[in-house]
Amino acid sequence: MKAALQKKLLDSFIEIIRKTSAELPKDVIDAVQAGRKQEADASRGKYAMDIICKNIDLAKVKSAPLCQDTGSILFFVHYPHKHDYDVLQKLFKKAVMAATKKGYLRQNSVDSLTGVNNGTNVGPGSPTLHLEPWKKDSYDIRLILKGGGCENVGAQYSLPDSRIGAGRDLTGVKKCILDCVQQAQGKGCGPGVLGVIVGGDRATGYLATKEQFLRKMEDKNPNPDLAKLEKECVEEANKLGIGPMGFGGKTTLMGVKIGALNRLPASFFVSVSYMCWAYRRQGAVVSGAGEIKKWLY
Amino acid sequence: MRSDGNTMIKLSAPFTEEKIRGLKVGDMVEITGIVFTGRDAVHKWLHEGNMPPMSLKDSIIYHCGPVVMQKKEKGRAKWVVTAAGPTTSSREEPYQAGIIEKHGVRAVIGKGGMGEKTRLACEKFGCVYMHAVGGAAQVLAESIKEVQGVFGLEKFGSPEAIWELRVEDFPVVVTIDAHGNSLHKDIEAQSSKNLSDIFGALKK
């Protein structure tokens, strides 16, 4: 790959990181604002939602990180099959280092054995790159920045689960989802959005929960059973009364996105990832010449 | 005037025991005065019996690792906070009660709530736990008007140091008060009951 093209791609990757860290996508902002409207005037829930809305505006104006935990860096990329995989891998890492230097990302990645933070956000598993070649001559690049507080309250269930009385059916899946919300309380910086996978093995299940976060808030699940389950889970979770930040109130969840993977007859996993209100997701079509052509959210 | 906890209260320094005991779970509070940041390293260090150079009597401790930049203004270096959201408080649970007792701390700000030991210490020694909005790094940074000092920058590193911050109308909600109440406990109990009702209805 020519040096000039590499430079163009690098700049585009850095811009995608900047925008993701500072600006929530419109569909998420709409959901946050809808949540704010639901909360009673002069209530604690409204108070929290007011502050959240103000923070969203301020971060955008200042082009500064929305939350200081700039999270795990998860790239989902389709690239022109003629472009070089090894070079791209290096470019994404370089972009992360540059974005960290510019302050778009906090120095946020620590060696798990020694506790050392090398200050670059690059190391084993960071950033997480899912690079897939395709026949088109442009790129589809999507990025999620996922905070640690909400990642800590995710959960994986193996059905049947006698503690919550969940069997191997969609009612059982619903119980897992609602139990996860109850366990999380306000600790995941709610109101949150859940990515859920029914089936798979433990690893593929969790991995695919993150892909659910690529979906837009208002999209409809193509599977009618899952579409119904998504809607019911949001409605019922919002009856729990946990509310924004766990202060009490009506908006506990803004959305639930559910997918299914095949499973072995012996296993039935339900994997749930929790995304905080600081739901940072952006994406862009980047041309084969390295230029951002269109924002995707 | 107080109505089911939905009251907005201005709390200004000095943070006396009387003012703190006047707060109740659920109160929405805007703080004006000095707060000291402190997270894992500082809590452990205080717990080991070390004394900080400043007095923490009647003080507020904020569980926060701020992003602080040095800027030049009229030729003089100045610290500016660019992000200052709360960090998870439960990590300080083993140390907090002892620090409240020994140093006379009047309020702790953080997120996610704290446990029984802290709740009991708040009741006994006249302290409250106040919850900031997690993730609101920019709004909270805006209400920090000045960095008045820093201690332990070299020893603990920037996010872990004790930053002395002058804040104005810093927004929080009281979730553990000095009368033994905890909003976290109440909401967990209520939502747990709501969940069993929902589960009960699913069976039919």
Ligand code: SF4
């Ligand atoms: S859970 Fe989200 S909003 Fe809360 S501190 Fe972490 S990244 Fe920020």
